[in-house]
Amino acid sequence: MGKGSGYGKVILFGEHFVVHGVPGIVSATDAATDAEVKKTASGITIKDERKGSKGYAEEKKLQQIESIERMLKSMNMSTDTAMSIWLGGNLPGFSGLGASAASSVAIARAIAQEFNLKFSDERINEIAYEAEKAYAGNPSGIDNTAATFGGLLWFKKNMTGGPDTFEKISIQKPVEIIIASTGIVANTKAMVEGVAQRKKANPQKYDPLFKQAEAVAVTGRKALLDFDLKKVGELMNENHRLLQEIGVSCKELDHLVEVARNQGALGAKLTGGGGGGCMTALTPGKELQDKVASAIEKEGFQVLRTKIGVQKL
Ligand code: PMV
Secondary structure (H helix, E strand, C coil), X not given: CEEEEEEEEEEEECCCHHHHCCCEEEEEEEEEEEEEEEECCCCEEEEECCCECCCHHHHCXXXXXXXXXXXXXXXXXXXXXXXXXXXXXXXXXXXXXXXXXXXXXXXXXXXXXXXXXXXXXXXXXXXXXXXXXXHHCCCCCHHHHHHHXXXXXXXXXXXXXXXXXXXXXXXXXXXXXXXXXXXXXXXXXXXXXXHHHXXXXXXXXXXXXXXXXXXXXXXXXXXXXXXXXXHHHHHHHHHHHHHHHCXXXXXXXXXXXXHHHHCCCCEEEEECCCCCCEEEEECCCHHHHHHHHHHHHHCCXXXXXXXXXXXXX
16 A cells, blocks of 8 residues: 655645746645555545535545546556545645645555655655646646745746756744634635736736735745744735735624734634635734634634644654
C-alpha cells in the first residue's frame, strides 16, 4: 500500500489577486489530508472519509474524478490504472482551506509510493497543480505549493508558464489564528472566473484594486518579518475590503469577520475562494484565540484553531 499526505492552507494575503500574478502569502495548517492507494484488479474506487462541511464530498465528486484523471496523465500513467484510493486525515473539508490541493498532493504521493515512482517534491507539486485545474479552472498554484512544501510562504505565479516563485518566510514565533467555516460549499472555479470576467469588463475599477493588493502583500511580508502583528492584522482587514470590492465576499463571511473583530482579533478576512467557504482571523495567544473561536462557535459555526509560522509541521 502507498501512503501520502498534503497540508491544508490558509491564505493570509492575496487570494484571487495571485491568479493574475500579484504576490500572495500563504501558511500551511497543521491539519492535513492523508491518502492510501492500493493496486486492484479493475477500475478506480474512492473511499472519502474526510470530515467536512455537509455536502462537500458529494458536491466535489465529479471534480475529484477529473482531478485524478489529470493527475494520472501528468504522471504518464493510464487513466484506467486500477486502484483503490482512501482519503482521511484531520483537515476538514471546508471550502477555502485548500482541501482539494491537500488531497491531490496526498493522492499523488500515495500513488507514487504504491507504483514505485521516485518523484521529488517539485514533481509532486507540478502533478498536484495539474489536478487542481479540475477544481479551480485556472489556479494560481498557491494551494498546491503550500500543500506540498508546508510552512509560511511568499508566492508569485509565473504568468509565462515557467516555475512559480516561492520563498519561506521565517517569523519570530508561531502565531495563533482561527479559521471559521460559513458552512457554505463554494465553487472556486466559478469565483475565479467571475473575477477574471469583471476585471476584463471594468479595468478602471479593477486595475487600481490589483495595485493595492500588491502593496498589501509587500507590506504584509515586511510586517510578518518585523513581527508587527498589529500591522499584519490591519493589512488583513484591508485585504478583506479589497476582496469585497472585487465581489467575492458574502454576507455570512462579512458577519464572521465582524464577530472576530468585535471579539478583539487583530484582523480578519475571508480566506480562499470566497462566496462561502472560510474566514480567518489573527488571534495571537491562546486566550484571545479561544475567546474569538468560542464566540463564533456559540453562533453555530465550526472553527479550526491553528497557528501560522510553524517551521516544521
Ligand atoms: O478556495 P480555495 O481553498 O480553493 O482557494 C482558492 C484560492 C484562489 O486564489 C481564489 C484561487 C487560486 O488558484 O489561487
